[in-house]
Every structure is written in structure tokens, then in C-alpha cells.
Amino acid sequence: MRSLERDLRTLVAPDGPPVRRIETLSPRAITTSPSGKTIVDFGQNLVGRLKFTVSGEGGQAITIRHAEELEDGELCLRPLRTAEATDRYILKGAAEETWEPRFTFHGFRYAEIDGWPGEVSLEAVRAVVCHSDMERTGWFECSDPIINCFHENTVWSMRGNFLDVPTDCPQRDERLGWTGDIQLFSPTACFLYDSAGFLTSWLADLAADQGADGAVPFVVPNVLMEPPVGAAGWSDAAVIVPWTLHQRYGDLRVLADQYDSIRAWVDHVTRLSGPELLWDRGFQFGDWLDPAAPPDDPAAARTDPCLVATAYFARSAALTGRIALALGRDTESAHYLSLAAKVRDTFARQFVTPAGRLLSDTPTAYALAIQFDLLPDPCQRARAGERLAQLVRESSYRISTGVLGTPVICDALCDTGQHDVAFRLFDERGCPSWLFPVTLGATTIWERWDSLRPDGSINPGAMTSFNHYALGSVADWLYRTVGGLAPAEAGYRRLVFQPRPSGNLTHAQVRHRTPYGTAACAWSIEGERIEVEITIPANTTATVNLPGSDAGSVEVGSGTHCWRYPYRPPTRRPAPSLDVALDYVYADPPAWSAVLGCLLAHAPGLMGEIVAAQRVDGAVTLRQIVSAAPRADEIGAALLRQLDRLRE
Numbered sequence: 226m227r228s229l230e231r232d233l234r235t236l237v238a239p240d241g242p243p244v245r246r247i248e249t250l251s252p253r254a255i256t257t258s259p260s261g262k263t264i265v266d267f268g269q270n271l272v273g274r275l276k277f278t279v280s281g282e283g284g285q286a287i288t289i290r291h292a293e294e295l296e297d298g299e300l301c302l303r304p305l306r307t308a309e310a311t312d313r314y315i316l317k318g319a320a321e322e323t324w325e326p327r328f329t330f331h332g333f334r335y336a337e338i339d340g341w342p343g344e345v346s347l348e349a350v351r352a353v354v355c356h357s358d359m360e361r362t363g364w365f366e367c368s369d370p371i372i373n374c375f376h377e378n379t380v381w382s383m384r385g386n387f388l389d390v391p392t393d394c395p396q397r398d399e400r401l402g403w404t405g406d407i408q409l410f411s412p413t414a415c416f417l418y419d420s421a422g423f424l425t426s427w428l429a430d431l432a433a434d435q436g437a438d439g440a441v442p443f444v445v446p447n448v449l450m451e452p453p454v455g456a457a458g459w460s461d462a463a464v465i466v467p468w469t470l471h472q473r474y475g476d477l478r479v480l481a482d483q484y485d486s487i488r489a490w491v492d493h494v495t496r497l498s499g500p501e502l503l504w505d506r507g508f509q510f511g512d513w514l515d516p517a518a519p520p521d522d523p524a525a526a527r528t529d530p531c532l533v534a535t536a537y538f539a540r541s542a543a544l545t546g547r548i549a550l551a552l553g554r555d556t557e558s559a560h561y562l563s564l565a566a567k568v569r570d571t572f573a574r575q576f577v578t579p580a581g582r583l584l585s586d587t588p589t590a591y592a593l594a595i596q597f598d599l600l601p602d603p604c605q606r607a608r609a610g611e612r613l614a615q616l617v618r619e620s621s622y623r624i625s626t627g628v629l630g631t632p633v634i635c636d637a638l639c640d641t642g643q644h645d646v647a648f649r650l651f652d653e654r655g656c657p658s659w660l661f662p663v664t665l666g667a668t669t670i671w672e673r674w675d676s677l678r679p680d681g682s683i684n685p686g687a688m689t690s691f692n693h694y695a696l697g698s699v700a701d702w703l704y705r706t707v708g709g710l711a712p713a714e715a716g717y718r719r720l721v722f723q724p725r726p727s728g729n730l731t732h733a734q735v736r737h738r739t740p741y742g743t744a745a746c747a748w749s750i751e752g753e754r755i756e757v758e759i760t761i762p763a764n765t766t767a768t769v770n771l772p773g774s775d776a777g778s779v780e781v782g783s784g785t786h787c788w789r790y791p792y793r794p795p796t797r798r799p800a801p802s803l804d805v806a807l808d809y810v811y812a813d814p815p816a817w818s819a820v821l822g823c824l825l826a827h828a829p830g831l832m833g834e835i836v837a838a839q840r841v842d843g844a845v846t847l848r849q850i851v852s853a854a855p856r857a858d859e860i861g862a863a864l865l866r867q868l869d870r871l872r873e
Contacts, residue, residue, distance in 0.1 A: 236433075241426035244389050245358040249276070249351040259298045263338045263345050270334040270669040270692055272385035272395040273355040275312070276325035281342030283318025288340055291333035293396055293691040296683050300337045304689040308398040316342075330355050332385060332396030332692050334668065356384045357423055360738075363416040365700070365708055367733035371654070372703075374663045379697030382670040383410070383417055386694050390427055390446065394672065394690040401444040402427065405459035405510065409632045410694050411466045412701040415473040416737055424470055425479055431463055432486035439493030441486075455493060456510050457534035458629045463490040464541040468548060475716015475740055480548050491545045491561065494538050502564075502571045504534035512589045512627030516657045516674060520686030526627050528589040532576050533629060536593040539568040543598070572599050581608030588616050589630025592637040610641020621811070622650050624657040624674060632698035639706055639725075648707070648727035649808060651699065659699060670697040708735025709746045713768060716740050720767040722759045724748045726794055741765050748772070755792035760785045801868050803848040803861060807838060810847065819867045820847065827863045828854060 253268030270293050279287065291310040292300045302310075310331050314324050336352075338345055365376050386392045390402040391410075407414070407424070414420045427445065434447040441460035442453035453460075467483040470476065480487075498504045511530035518525040546562035549555075572594075576584040581600065583590040591613035593599070600606040616625070617638070626634055638647035654660050657674030665677050672690035676683070683689060705711040709724025717739035724733070724746055734747035742762030749756050761767045761783045769779045773792045801809060801816035811817050824832045831854055838845050851861050 239389075239426045240429075241389070241423040242358045244355055246273070246353050246355055247358070247384075248354045250354065252347050252350055252352075255345055255347060255350075258295075258300070258337075262299065263341065264295070264300065265336045265338060265345065265350055267334055267336075267352045268668070270332070270381065270385070270667075271352055271354050272332050272388060272692070273330055273353045274326050275336055275350060276323065276353050277350045278321060278323045279316065279342065279349060280319070280321045281316050283316055285316040285342060286340050287314045287316070287338065289313075290337045290339075291331040291396075292335050292337075293333055294677060294683060295335060296681070300335055301683055304397060304683060304691075306398045306687065308396070310396065325353060330388065330395065332394065354384070356388050359387065359418040359420060359423060361417065362419050362738040363704070364736045365703055365734070367707065368731040369729070371660050371663050372652075372730075375660055375697075376700060376703065378663065378667055378669050379413065379694065379700045380417060381668060382692050382694035382697055383414055385669065385692050387414070387418070387420075387423060390430070391424070393695070394693050396692060397690065401448065402430075402446060403444050403459070404431070404441065404462040405443075405456075405513070405628065406693070406695040408458065408462035408465050409628065409698045411462075411469040412473070413694075413698050415469060416701060416704055419738075421470060421474050421476065421479075424466060425482075428463075428467060428470075428479070428483050428486075432483060435463070435486055435489060436493075438496075439489030439491075441490050454508060455490070455497075456508060457504065457530075457537040458513075459510060460490060461537050461541045463487055464544050464548075468544050471548075471551070472712060472715050473717075475714075475718060477551060480552055484548065484552060484554075487545055487548060488557070488561075491538075491541050491564075494541070495564065498535075498538060498568075502535075502538070502568045503531070503575060504538050505531040509534055512587075512629045514673065515589075515627040516624055518627075520673075520684060523686075523688060526589070527585065527625075528587045528627070528630065529576075529585045532572075532583070532585050532590055533593065535568065535572050535575070536597050536599060539565055539572055539599060540597040542568055569599055569601070577605065579605075581605035582612065583609070586612075586616075587625070587630075588613055588620075588634055589626045591616070592626065592630050592634040595637040595641060596633040607641060610638065610643055613637060613641070614643040614646045617646055617650050618808075621655075622653040622658075623655055624650075624653075624659070628695050631696060632701075635699060635702045635706075639702075644706070644725055644727070645808075647702075648725075651702075652728050659696065667691070670694055672696075704735050704737070707733050709733075709748070710735045710737060710744055712739075717744065717762070718765055720744055720761065720765060721770070722746050722767055723770040724757065724772055726750060726755070726772055736760075739765075750792065750794060753791055753793055754789060756787065756789045758785065758787045803851070803865060803868070804846050806844045806846060807835070808844065816868065819870075820864060823864050823867045824860075828856070828860045830854075831860070 250267050252265045254266045256264050258264050275289055289312045292302055294301045312326050385395045391407040392400045393403040393406045431445045434442050434445050436453045440453040440455040441463045443459050464487050467479050470479045509530040511524055511533050512526035512528045514523045515526035517527055542561050543565035546558045549558035591609050595609055600609055635647040654664055662671050669692040672693035673684050676689050676691055706725050709722050711721050713719040713721040732749035736745040739762055741764055744762055745760040747758045763783045766782050851857050
């Protein structure tokens with residue numbers, strides 16, 4: 226009875242949008258598997274259920290099983306773990322009957338249908354897409370179809386996992402409101418859809434489930450029924466998600482409503498960290514799913530979990546100080562800002578050398594230190610940015626961060642002057658990378674970079690989902706840098722437009738429906754001229770920084786503004802030659818292969834030097850390296866012939 230009374234006391238009325246049937250999709254194909262099963266392919270990994278129309282004898286049972294992928298031509302059920310993902314319908318024998326389940330949903334692209342009378346036709350089956358009924362508010366598009374597909378995959382993963390609560394995945398025996406995933410994804414969510422009501426309702430659940438000591442559970446609602454203990458990056462959603470909502474919608478109410486929860490979490494971490502303010506005890510997920518971690522041990526990250534936890538402690542304490550200030554709680558603001566400064570001092574003593582190197586010499590460590598303002602010395606910050614760029618080059622621009630480092634690494638690079646490295650990292654197509662799943666036909670964001678492997682096999686790990694939005698969090702960086710649109714004040718009362726044309730992109734456009742109306746930025750390059758057009762909503766102002774212009778910042782008011790001027794793309798990827806940066810040669814797989822093959826034949830001793838140079842300093846050229854070698858003219862001529870053949 227006491228447990229029931231407590232449960233009733235923590236009931237919170239929802240104020241988010243209802244779950245609705247949003248759209249229906251027709252099958253793309255119906256095939257027969259090697260074992261003779263009927264497989265319906267909808268061409269899109271989605272969340273919802275099947276609706277079908279059928280006629281047959283009464284008592285005939287139709288069984289439908291759902292899965293995201295096929296393996297060896299059969300429905301792949303292993304990633305579902307104990308989830309049956311199965312619907313059954315018994316015909317009543319009418320001339321024609323239509324059925325759709327009402328109290329369930331599945332995550333799937335493929336459906337296996339057994340017991341259907343006759344052959345299943347394309348017209349008889351539909352997939353009904355379900356999610357919370359949010360209004361779309363953000364769009365992005367550029368000249369690269371692979372990047373566009375990645376962005377569309379992010380949209381689909383958000384739709385599939387914003388079903389009443391922000392779940393981590395929709396298909397297996399989990400479907401829980403993991404706090405870490407939404408902490409990372411909330412800026413992207415608030416751009417793509419009006420997420421204010423949805424996330425405000427979920428935050429009320431978070432506060433209701435929070436422990437008496439301030440600990441925030443890993444999942445909300447806390448259906449695990451375990452006393453919350455809290456973990457860095459996950460439980461910090463109590464602070465970061467309300468702050469994100471305030472920044473994107475300009476509403477102080479969410480900060481006021483959540484303030485007791487926010488303060489309770491930071492006070493809890495303060496007690497855990499002891500007088501030294503070092504969070505080095507208790508359970509931590511750490512930089513979860515580091516690509517170097519084995520499939521069966523996703524917590525085995527290269528970055529020290531104590532470093533990660535202390536970094537998040539400093540971040541949440543600082544945000545709590547800013548939240549208190551916004552609410553007019555000046556004394557409490559001073560307390561939490563002072564606490565944040567002390568935690569930063571602890572971080573510097575424990576993890577940072579005077580030269581700006583970190584104890585964990587990993588991309589995640591540098592990215593968090595830069596983005597969470599833990600390196601106040603400008604020289605340390607600059608050196609950390611250089612080291613981060615070097616580490617990215619050494620990994621051949623493949624992802625080497627877990628879920629906590631991945632969403633912030635591109636911003637950390639850009640904020641330390643390494644924009645070209647940031648875009649090159651994002652634009653990588655090999656595994657692990659953001660765009661690798663797209664090259665294998667992904668239609669949503671995966672939990673693991675290699676959830677599906679190039680040979681068509683499924684990752685053997687017990688955690689293998691093909692619909693996890695967390696790694697799509699980088700989309701917010703796309704909007705603000707490549708697209709060039711960002712809020713400068715809470716609620717977009719002021720905006721900043723600073724598009725950064727990158728790589729071989731020739732155009733990009735971003736559009737967002739702010740609380741004041743639609744804001745947009747579009748740029749296109751033709752030859753050596755660029756056109757930039759921006760739209761500023763009524764009653765707002767903006768700062769505009771035009772790419773490749775010496776004009777500096779321009780202050781403009783509401784309306785549409787357009788600039789056309791000469792422009793030479795600084796990061797345009799040139800054709801491989803002896804005089805372009807090794808980064809550009811490496812980015813062209815046929816050219817890189819040709820260079821290594823030529824060196825193997827004419828100067829094998831240079832191969833290691835070339836590879837090492839590219840990893841350490843991608844700006845060095847082939848000619849610079851070859852010129853110091855014996856027989857430089859002969860080797861250079863051979864390389865030039867190989868590269869000329871590629872251009873032919």
C-alpha cells in the first residue's frame with residue numbers, strides 16, 4: 226500500500242502532444258526468403274505497425290514478425306533480444322476485413338507474414354508511422370546527396386524515438402527514456418521539431434523520479450524500479466535539457482519549474498565529489514561506445530571516466546549558475562558559478578599540463594575540455610585544439626570518440642580554428658564515420674557505427690540497434706556552421722548568420738521556424754562568385770559574417786537580405802597533384818591508392834613517411850616530402866604520371 230501511495234504521489238499529468246498515426250507507407254517490394262517466408266520491405270526503417278486488408282476462411286491465423294534488417298535473406302531477429310515483435314490476427318471469415326493493432330508499436334523496415342491466404346499483394350499491406358504529433362520546424366539541404374541522406378536519417382530516427390517519451394531505440398526489449406541520449410540530442414530535436422511541450426512533459430517525469438538525495442535515474446520514467454544513483458552525461462540531462470529549451474524557445478518557465486530538480490542534481494554531485502570536487506567514485510558509463518571498445522564491453526573507453534565526470538560536473542554547475550541568474554536568484558547564482566570555477570581548478574590540476582596536454586590524450590578529452598570551457602588559458606586552449614586536430618588526422622579522419630565526445634568534437638575543432646579538419650572528419654565515408662552507414666543503405670541513425678558490416682553481417686554485440694538518434698546530434702553543428710544559422714540570444718531574439726562553405730559543397734540552405742517566425746540562410750557558389758541570402762524574422766536582429774569577406778560583421782534587421790561577391794573557396798578539394806595538401810590526396814581513395822602503389826614500385830622506403838606525414842600534418846604536399854628523398858626527380862615524375870592517368 227505504501228508503494229502504491231508513493232506511486233500516486235508522483236503521478237504527473239502530461240502536457241506534451243499526443244501520439245498519432247502520422248502517415249502510411251506502401252511496400253517497396255515483397256519477396257520470398259531462402260526458407261520460403263514472405264518478406265515485405267517498406268524501404269524505410271520506421272516506427273509504427275502494419276495495417277492490412279485480407280479475405281479468407283474464418284479461424285485462419287496470420288502472424289506478422291517485424292525486424293530492422295535481413296541477414297542471409299532472412300528476418301534478423303537476434304538484435305531484438307527477448308522482444309517478440311510479433312502480431313497475430315485470426316480471420317473472422319468476412320468477405321474482406323481490415324485490421325491494424327491499436328495498443329502496440331514496432332521498430333522495423335521488414336515484416337515477415339505467415340499464414341496469409343494466397344499471395345500478399347503490394348496493395349494489401351501498409352505501414353502506419355506513429356509518433357508524438359510535433360510540428361516540423363527545421364530543414365537542411367546541401368549539394369551532397371550523401372549528407373542530405375544522413376540528415377534525413379536523423380529526422381527519421383527522431384520521429385521513431387519521440388513516441389510519448391524520448392526513447393533510445395524503438396525495436397528491442399528496451400525502448401526506454403535514456404537520459405544520456407536526449408541530453409545530447411536536445412539541440413537538434415528543438416531545431417527539427419517544436420519539442421517544447423514534449424520535452425517539458427518529460428522533464429516533469431524526470432523531477433518526479435529523482436531521488437530524495439537529488440540523484441537522477443538513467444532512464445525516465447524509471448521503469449527499472451531501482452533507486453537512482455546518477456551518472457555523468459546521463460543524469461546531467463536534468464540541467465542541460467531545460468537550459469536547451471530556454472535557449473531555443475526563450476521561455477523562463479521551464480527553468481523555474483525545473484529549478485529545484487536542477488539544483489538538487491548539482492548538489493548531489495557536489496556531495497559525491499567530496500572536498501576536492503573530483504568526481505572519482507561511483508558508477509559511470511563514461512565515453513560509452515568508444516569505437517575501440519569491444520562489442521561486448523561498450524564502457525571500455527580510452528578516456529578516463531573520472532575526467533569525463535568532472536568535466537560534466539563543471540558544465541552543470543556553470544549552467545546552474547546561469548539558470549539561477551536568469552531567474553533572478555543572484556545569491557544562488559554566485560554560489561554555483563563559484564562552485565563551477567572551483568571544479569574547473571580541480572580539472573586543471575588533475576588532468577591538464579601547463580602546455581595544454583590532457584592526462585587522457587584522446588579526442589573526447591580535448592573536445593570536452595574545449596567545449597566546456599575548462600581551459601581558460603588561451604595558449605592552453607589553442608594547443609589543445611592543435612592536438613585535437615592532430616589526433617583526428619592520426620585516426621585518418623575516422624571517428625574515435627564515444628557517445629559523449631562525438632556530438633561536441635566538430636564544434637571543438639571549429640572553436641579552435643580547425644574548421645577544415647572538422648568538416649573533413651564529418652565528411653569521411655569509411656568506418657567508423659557519420660556517413661559510413663549511409664553508404665550501406667541506412668535509412669536511420671545506428672547505435673553502432675558498424676551495426677551492419679560491409680559483408681552484410683550484423684554486429685555480434687548484444688547492443689545492436691539500427692534506430693538510435695544520439696549519433697545524429699552532429700546535425701545541430703551542420704545547421705550552425707555549414708548552414709550558418711544559430712541563435713545569439715535565448716529564443717532567437719537575436720540571431721547570428723555565419724555560413725562556412727566546406728569541402729566540395731557548392732550550395733547549402735537551412736531554415737528554421739523560430740518563435741518570431743521563419744529564419745533562413747542559403748548560399749551557393751558558381752565559379753568564383755558566391756551568393757548568400759538570409760531571412761530574418763520580424764522584431765529580431767542579426768549579426769552576419771559573410772564567408773570569404775573582409776567586411777567583418779554586419780548588423781541587419783528583419784527582412785530578406787542578399788549579397789553577391791567574388792569568392793574563392795578556401796577549402797575546395799582540388800584534383801590530386803604533387804602540390805596539393807596530402808589531406809586532399811587521402812580524401813580521394815583512387816588517388817591515394819595510386820600514390821601508395823607508385824611508391825611501392827619506385828620508393829618503398831617513402832611509404833611509411835608519407836602515411837605518417839598525412840596523419841600528423843595533412844597540409845604537407847607530396848612534392849615537399851619527395852624533394853628531400855634520393856632520386857627525387859625520378860620519384861616525382863612517376864607520381865605525376867600516375868596522377869595524370871587518373872585525371873584522364
